[in-house]
Amino acid sequence: MxxxxxxxxxxxxxxxxxxxxxxxxxxxxxxxxxxSFGFGRDLVDHAQGAWIHLRDGRRVLDFTGGVGVLNHGHNHPRILAARRRFQDARRMEVHKNYLSPYVAALGHNLAELLPGDLSISYFPNSGAEAVEGAVKLAYKYHRGRRGTILHTDISFHGKLLGAGTLTASPEIHFPYPRIPGADSFRYDDLDSFRLALERHTGSAGDSDVYAVIIEPFSASSLRECSPEFLREVRRLCTERDIVLIFDEVYTGWGKTGELFHFMHHPGLVPDIVTTSKSFGGGKASISGYISREPVFRAAYDNLSDATLHSTTYYGFGEETATALEAVNIAVEEDFPGRARALGRRLGEGLRDIAARHPKLVKRVDGRGALHGVFLDPGFRLPDRLRSALPIPLARDPQAMEKLLTGAVVGALYRDHDVLTFFGSNRAIALVVSPPLVTADDEADMFLKALDDVLARGATRLVTTLLKEKVGK
Ligand SMILES: Cc1ncc(COP(=O)(O)O)c(C=O)c1O
Known part of the structure; x- marks a missing residue:
């Protein structure tokens, strides 16, 4: 050895x-x-706020927001202090035999912050675990008597087998085994939703649908459901006693300008909401599902069923203490307000950029600190160049969008010290998802960098990328 x-x-x-x-x-x-991207050879020394500091002394502005994890920015001082405090007092991590004041307090705070009777929580570690816990709860609520769950055609709920079944994004392109009874409807399309309900309604009007899962704002597509759609889905679910799950794993904790995206619509309350990512303040891997009290009580509130759903790392000490602090920071530092202000600046700036580069920018979508810039070079690659691409890309109908967006990500990083990424749901977008601690001048720095990069034009951007990668 x-x-x-x-x-x-x-x-x-x-x-x-x-x-x-x-x-x-x-x-x-x-x-x-x-x-294959410039950052692939760099190593990070440390990170603070919206900035990543590389080993070679370079500073990079992080506009990925850690793919939803970093609303608080990197290493928020209060998050670090909360963890140190927990460690210095040598608090206990595993609470199986003792009840945890941290779990108790976190459950209480979520109930305070969420509307209606969304008041009972469970805290596993990842988004997919939260989604699967929510789905199991809905199934148990109906005592296994209903067999269908509906999801949307652009959904992303995670990559475990259950959450993956409910994910329609082509990011999961392999036919893994599926949990039974999943069916889909078109995002934000009431007719399609009604048809899906009808497909699973018996002749006596009885519904076989135990749950509907929706991202009210789809972070991977940068689209949101209309208020009319969400309210009618809520009404139909209530009418048929279907458990309505909102997946806010990405959008929770202020990202789109309310604490949770669905709170843009007063009075609209799901039966279960899932959270993760920034719930851990950028440091803890913790997630949660929060259920309306009657739904939880009907499913699990008896001694024989109380442990039907549990995981080893449920409510671990330091993770839960971190989440408690992360939530308090999001409220006290007014994350929703920050996201709204960032959203105004970025939205205006991006629309301006779209107007200045109409040949490259197809559209800009999004809200708060979560926008997408959809790029299209407007030309196809000659066969000679296409055949030199790696095979999956050569066969990909979206190859040009991916190449151009990849070229922009590369140029922003290489020439402007700005880190971004592109989303890979059905439409390809340059994702603009800064931490909520991003300052105005940092947002302006990003906008100026993007404007400069797009000014090079699609041909130059794509050919530079191809020269670097394919050597042609
Ligand atoms: C909306 C949504 N749901 C669920 C998940 C899955 O979370 P995880 O990757 O932690 O399993 C994600 C991850 O990006 C997500 O964006």
Missing amino acids: SELLTLDDCENMTSDRVHELYRGHVSRSQVSLIG
Whole structure:
């Protein structure tokens, strides 16, 4: 056995060595994928607020927002202090035999902040776990007598087998085994939703649908449901006693300008809401589903069923303490207000950019601190160049959008020290998802950088990328 590597080794490891170890022990394709962008060879020293500091001393503005995790920015001082306090007092992580004041307080705070009787919580670790817990709860609520669950045609609910069944995004393009009874309807389309309900209604008018799961704002498509759609879905679900689940794993904690996106619509309350990502303040891997009291009580509120749904890492100490602080910060620092202000600045700036580059920008969508810029070069690649692309991309009907958006991500990083990413649901978008601690001048820096990059034009952007990657 060679010597085991240590924390010291990690802190001093070269980029080549990290690549080599990833190739051998993690994933060669992950190295190829990440390595194909400029940032693939860089290593991070530390990160603070909206900034990432690289080992070579360069500073990069993080406009990915950690894919929803970093509403608080990197290493928010109050989050660090809460964790230190927990550690310094040597508090206990595992609460299986003792009840946890942290779980109790977090449950209380969520009930205070959420509308209606959304008041009973469970805290696993990931978004997909929260989604699957919510689905199990809905199924149990109906005592297994209903067998259908409806989701939308652009949904993203996670990649575990259950959450993956309910995900229609092409990001999951392999036919894994599916949980039974899943059917879909078109996002934000009432006729399609009504038809889906009808398909699963018996001759006596009895519904077989136990749950409907919707992202009121789809973070991967940068689209939102209309208020009319959401209210009518709510009405129909109530009428048929169907458990309505809102997946706010990405959009929770202020991202679109309300604490949760559905709270843009007063009086609209789902039966269960899921949360994760910024719930952990950028430090803790914690998620949650919060249920309306009658739904939870009917499903699990008796001794024999109380442990039907549990996980080892439920409500771990430091994770729960961190989430408690993260939620309090989101409220006290008015994250929804910050997102609205950022949204005004970014929305205006992006619309301006779209008007200045009409040949490249098809449209801009989004709200608050979550926007998408949809790019299209308006030309196809000649066969000679197309055949030089890696096979999955050469066959991809969206290859040009992906190439152009990838080229913009690359140029923003290389030439302007701005980190972005592109979403890969049915439509391809440059995702603009800054932390909510992003300052006005930082937002302006991003807008100026994007304007400069787009001014190069689609041909130059795509050919530069191809020259770098394919060597043509
Ligand atoms: C809306 C939504 N639901 C669920 C998930 C799954 O979360 P996780 O990746 O933590 O399993 C995500 C992840 O991006 C998401 O955006």
